[in-house]
Amino acid sequence: MGAAAMKISGCVVVMILAHTALLGSLMAAAAAAAATASIDLSTAVLISVDQSGKGDFKKIQDAIDSVPPNNSQLYFILVKPGTYREKVVVPADKPFITLSGTQPSKTIITWSDGGDIFQSPTLSVLASDFVGRYLTIQNTYGSGDKAVALRVSGDRAAFYGCRILSYQDTLLDDTGSHYYRNCYVEGATDFICGNAASLFERCHLHSISKNNGSITAQHRDSLTQNSGFTFLDCKITGIGSAYLGRPWGDYSRVVFALSYMSSAIVPAGWDSWAGQTKQSTVFYAEYKCYGPGANRAHRVEWSQSLSMEEAAPYLTKAMIGGQSWLRVHQPTLKEALQLSRLTHGLKQFRNGWADGPAYITQCPIKTGQSYTYDFNITGQRGTLWWHAHIFWLRATVYGAIVIMPKPGNPFPFPQPQMEEVIILGEWWNNDVEEIVKQGNKLGLPPNASDARTINGKPGPLFPCSEKYTFSMWLSRERHTSLESPMLRSTTNFSLQLLVTT
Numbered sequence: 001m002g003a004a005a006m007k008i009s010g011c012v013v014v015m016i017l018a019h020t021a022l023l024g025s026l027m028a029a030a031a032a033a034a035a036t037a038s039i040d041l042s043t044a045v046l047i048s049v050d051q052s053g054k055g056d057f058k059k060i061q062d063a064i065d066s067v068p069p070n071n072s073q074l075y076f077i078l079v080k081p082g083t084y085r086e087k088v089v090v091p092a093d094k095p096f097i098t099l100s101g102t103q104p105s106k107t108i109i110t111w112s113d114g115g116d117i118f119q120s121p122t123l124s125v126l127a128s129d130f131v132g133r134y135l136t137i138q139n140t141y142g143s144g145d146k147a148v149a150l151r152v153s154g155d156r157a158a159f160y161g162c163r164i165l166s167y168q169d170t171l172l173d174d175t176g177s178h179y180y181r182n183c184y185v186e187g188a189t190d191f192i193c194g195n196a197a198s199l200f201e202r203c204h205l206h207s208i209s210k211n212n213g214s215i216t217a218q219h220r221d222s223l224t225q226n227s228g229f230t231f232l233d234c235k236i237t238g239i240g241s242a243y244l245g246r247p248w249g250d251y252s253r254v255v256f257a258l259s260y261m262s263s264a265i266v267p268a269g270w271d272s273w274a275g276q277t278k279q280s281t282v283f284y285a286e287y288k289c290y291g292p293g294a295n296r297a298h299r300v301e302w303s304q305s306l307s308m309e310e311a312a313p314y315l316t317k318a319m320i321g322g323q324s325w326l327r328v329h330q331p332t333l334k335e336a337l338q339l340s341r342l343t344h345g346l347k348q349f350r351n352g353w354a355d356g357p358a359y360i361t362q363c364p365i366k367t368g369q370s371y372t373y374d375f376n377i378t379g380q381r382g383t384l385w386w387h388a389h390i391f392w393l394r395a396t397v398y399g400a401i402v403i404m405p406k407p408g409n410p411f412p413f414p415q416p417q418m419e420e421v422i423i424l425g426e427w428w429n430n431d432v433e434e435i436v437k438q439g440n441k442l443g444l445p446p447n448a449s450d451a452r453t454i455n456g457k458p459g460p461l462f463p464c465s466e467k468y469t470f471s472m473w474l475s476r477e478r479h480t481s482l483e484s485p486m487l488r489s490t491t492n493f494s495l496q497l498l499v500t501t
Helices: 024-032 061-066 308-314 434-442 486-492
Strands: 003-008 009-018 045-049 075-079 082-085 088-090 097-100 108-111 123-125 131-133 136-137 151-152 157-160 163-164 170-174 177-181 184-187 188-193 197-201 204-208 213-218 228-230 235-240 242-245 253-257 283-287 339-343 364-365 370-376 382-389 398-403 424-427 451-454
Touching: 009 157, 061 088, 177 398, 184 188, 188 204, 188 308, 204 213, 213 228, 213 253, 242 253, 253 308, 283 308
Parallel strands: 003 398, 045 075, 075 097, 082 108, 088 123, 097 131, 108 136, 123 151, 131 157, 136 163, 151 170, 157 177, 163 184, 170 188, 177 197, 184 204, 188 213, 197 228, 204 235, 213 242, 228 253, 253 283
Antiparallel strands: 009 370, 339 364, 339 382, 382 398, 424 451
């Protein structure tokens, strides 16, 4: 499941991208995550790499070399399990390549080279619109010099579930807009460096430096450059001590938000790289991070603690222009199924999609397509929720719609000091349709979910050691999920409802 929230006033524009089914379920998920919205996914080409000789090629580089220059098709290269000892380059004239393993622990690309930051990488991605999935990419050169595992110099690149391993300059996040999700990056010295505009979401950064290493070395050297690193909902650990970053460029920009920091982070947090000349021009900031390493009591004075408003530009994919090239996808749904969108409690005036029967008065979205529409809102304020349907199933994307009063109009209730959208969800490890079938065989509802989520994740949403009290008016409330022992035990979360009349 995925969660999203929108704040709107007066008019709503809703856009959901449907699940794309292509060449099997693995192909479908990768195609839906393809780094462009304009490519024709129906013409995608599947290439397999297998060391045993059972695929189209035995080497990854041979598979990439087979892609024609300046291609306009998606080439999906599936790398079967194995350790591939080769240096791989994706040339700049070969866009629209997806390179996917099956599991990062089983599909490993490894090489040993050091010295030149641009020549040492095990995998160099020079092309745009590249997607990497479920791979381990490592440089085994060790300490003593620059030894890059992954270089990303193309635009609109995305990596999902990858392990990137080296010692110094592990990930050269060079130029372009990039997205990393559920990746593990390990190193000791400046192990995420470069001048790209990148969002790292739910990634694990692990320092193997025993004494004052540095996680980032961002290279922005001008105020006019729209580059920088944002780490959102990440986990930072280490075996010794490490700084969050030091400035490679005069205007280096790095933000850590809603992330866990272990005691490996030194109290000062940030290093000035053996000098003070850049302290007045860099932008090093943190927002609502937690853990023993997140204590800002001894942070350097030239770093910042952001408010919610200041942090907002760094908390979405919009900071990398992702709304135009990152696709929303539904990897757990069957092929060739359509989505339809349903909003609860929202009157959609002058709109044919009235949120009634699926595909009849609900907005239909065909496989691999998007659908955008707008409608007027009159006299409606408050927080509503929407989700998508597959037939009558609801295990799809979902989110909140917050309708604020028009500017200048008073709130119909005491204006809150702050506002947070909290969405409670459920998670099944198995395919949802199969779960429903199991329930139907016995004439029972679907079996209990495997986990519960808060805003799509099990981790902390607030500093939970503090107590918050909210009062609200409810026209209808459902809280059976809140009463579940699983929710309380898996999320360490408790909620007390006090109802007054």
